[in-house]
Amino acid sequence: MLRRFIPVLLALTCGFLIATWWPDAPDAVRTMVTGAGKGPAAPGPEPQPAEAEPEKPALVRLTDAQIAKAGILMEAVGEGRLSRHLHVPGTVVPSANLTARIAVKTTGTVVELRKGLGDRVAQGEVVALLDSREIAESKGEYLAARVSAELQKALYERDKALWDKRISSEQQYLRSQASYQDLKVKEDAARRKLTFLGLSPAEIDALPNQPEAQFERQEIRSPIAGRIVERRVDPGAAVGRDNLETELYSVVDLSKVWVDLAVSPGDMPLVREGQAVTVRTEATGEAASGRIVFIVPVLDQNTRAARVVAELANPDETWRPGSFVTAEILVSDKPVRVMVPAGAIQTLEGKPNVFVRVADGFQARPVTVGRSDDDGAEVTGGLEPGEPVAVANSFTLKAELGKAAAED
Known part of the structure; x- marks a missing residue:
């Protein structure tokens, strides 16, 4: 009987000594010493945590007929472009570069208006006729200066030829030259005045053949092609300077x-x-x-x-x-590798998902969404280019998935 307790006493004594002199002894040593007297005991297997079953992908089973009836549209995902737009209000206005006002540069009376509101005009087309005394006087001044300059030119050329042959004096030649240059300056000034009053070079060159009765008549032409959008005067109206109306029409090119x-x-x-x-x-x-x-x-x-x-x-x-x-x-x-329409993404359990077309219907697949724009979003993970996904009425699939989960 005493022999049975001797090992127990020895174990307790050793444990006391170890605890006193070796307080940092490993737990394994203490257990080995204190458990020496308990006899052999087979250590039991340590409990292992139960392995979680792999989560099955959410599947909505639908036939082709059911898919068509639900109006679910599919599209193969692929590359796209992310575009951001700024939406602002606006008003259409005529282009300032294609707007012109047909105006007169002299005083006179409107004889004829050949265009009405909305009529089309070509560049250089006559749109109105004007009678002006100032125009008549300016034309007369130009013709007189032209005739005088041509006559003096002939005299100058004759005196130059005589001087070259030393038949006439140099003084006569120089006087003819000065007179011709003076008259030429007056002719050029008269021509510039007509140009300022609105006559074209062709009209000025044709003045020697124009009847005197039409000297006061001036043709008003459109500077650009377009449509008449405003008429400011009526036939018989006095126009020109001295607080009178100068604009006849407004024309706009709406191209x-x-x-x-x-x-x-x-x-x-x-x-x-x-x-x-x-x-x-x-x-x-x-x-x-x-x-x-x-x-x-x-x-x-x-x-x-x-x-x-x-x-x-x-x-x-x-x-x-x-x-x-x-x-x-x-x-x-910006270009992206995989892009889906905004309607293809549905939130399931707080995470973005898309419904991928499989043999039995549609499988809800979690995806990683990157940048987005007005119409779609970039998918950076979970999808590969070419996979067909539901892009319209995908909320129907989400509802069917929720219904199936509620029944389970």
């Missing part, structure tokens, strides 16, 4: 128009000349593309907005000045 855009100061760093602009009107649904041609550096005092001018091609004249439009300014445009 190109401008769009005045109002951009807030906070968005101005995103706008620069040359950027692409898409203009739309809600009234007709028309859309056209243009580019920014000018940015006014001064803010409007009333609206505190900056004026940005975009130019649109308008060959069919569908864009009428005065129309209100909405413009999209292309701020950035």
Whole structure:
């Protein structure tokens, strides 16, 4: 009986000594010593954590007929471009580079107006006739100066020939030369005056053959091609200087128009000349593309907005000045490897997912979403180019998935 307790006493004594003299002894040593008297005991296997079962991919089973009935559209994902746009209001206005005013430069009376509002005119076409005493006097002065200059030129050439042969005196030759130069200056001055009053070089050259009865008649021509948008006088009206009306018509070429855009100061760093602009009107649904041609550096005092001018091609004249439009300014445009429409991404359990087409229907697949724009988003993980995904009515698949989870 005493022999059975001797090992236990020895173990307790050794344990006391180890605890006293070797307090930092490893637990394994202490266990070995203190457990020496308990007899052999097979150590039990340490409990292992239960392995989690792999999560099965969420699957919505649908046939082709069910997919078509639900209106689910599919599209193979691939490369795309991320575009950001700035939406601003605008107004269509005539291009300042293609606008002209047909005006008179002398006093007179309007005899005939050949164009009405909306009529088309060609560049250089006669649009009105004017009777002016000033024109008649200027034409007479020019013709007189021209005749005198031509006569003196003949005398000068004769005296020069005589002087070359030493038949006449040098003094006579020099007087003829001075007289001719003086008359030539007067002729040139009279011609410039007619040019200033609106006569073309061809009209001036034709004056010697023009009947005197038509000397007071002046033809008013359009400086550009376009359409008449304003008529300011009537036949018989006195026009010209001295507080009289000088403008007869306003003509505009609408083959190109401008769009005045109002951009807030906070968005101005995103706008620069040359950027692409898409203009739309809600009234007709028309859309056209243009580019920014000018940015006014001064803010409007009333609206505190900056004026940005975009130019649109308008060959069919569908864009009428005065129309209100909405413009999209292309701020950035970058290529991406995989891009999906915004309607393809659905949030499941707080994470973005897309529904990939598989043999039995659609599989919800988690994806990593990168940058996005107005229409889509970049997928940086979870999808490869070419995989078909649901891009329209994908919310139906999300609802079916939620319904199946509720039934389970």
